Amino acid sequence: MKFIKKGYYYFFYKIYRSIEYTSKSFGGETLISSKAGLVMLALEVWILISLGAYYAVYTKTFTELTITMPITYIPVILLFAFNYFTLDYKGKWKKYNTEFANYSKKKNRIGGWIVFGIILLIISNLIYAFYLMGEVDWSLYR
Numbered sequence: 001m002k003f004i005k006k007g008y009y010y011f012f013y014k015i016y017r018s019i020e021y022t023s024k025s026f027g028g029e030t031l032i033s034s035k036a037g038l039v040m041l042a043l044e045v046w047i048l049i050s051l052g053a054y055y056a057v058y059t060k061t062f063t064e065l066t067i068t069m070p071i072t073y074i075p076v077i078l079l080f081a082f083n084y085f086t087l088d089y090k091g092k093w094k095k096y097n098t099e100f101a102n103y104s105k106k107k108n109r110i111g112g113w114i115v116f117g118i119i120l121l122i123i124s125n126l127i128y129a130f131y132l133m134g135e136v137d138w139s140l141y142r
Helices: 002-025 032-059 070-101 105-135
Strands: none
Touching: 002 032, 002 070, 002 105, 032 070, 032 105
């Protein structure tokens, strides 16, 4: 369990550092942790959307979702609360960021590639889930 927790914080750390780097390049350093948290939330929501798409494709159940339906906003609220209490509440991420900053350059480079690979996997998984949904003839299942 501790490995998963540390991996989650490292994932946030690498996103935070990349946003910090680009923010310095463009002259703005405000709200970097909030931006990194928003990226984490977006990636988590994309995972949920992918799972929902796979469920719809494999069970052949068509569900029209709107923003007012609880199934669309409750998971996002829960993810936001999870991110808040694991990262932002009492600045827990800062302790881990200093620990990860002290890793060797080689270890941080390898970790960065792993995080980049996971992000690419999440994005390609979402695209593939949408592709599968497009292949189903939904008029047969309405």
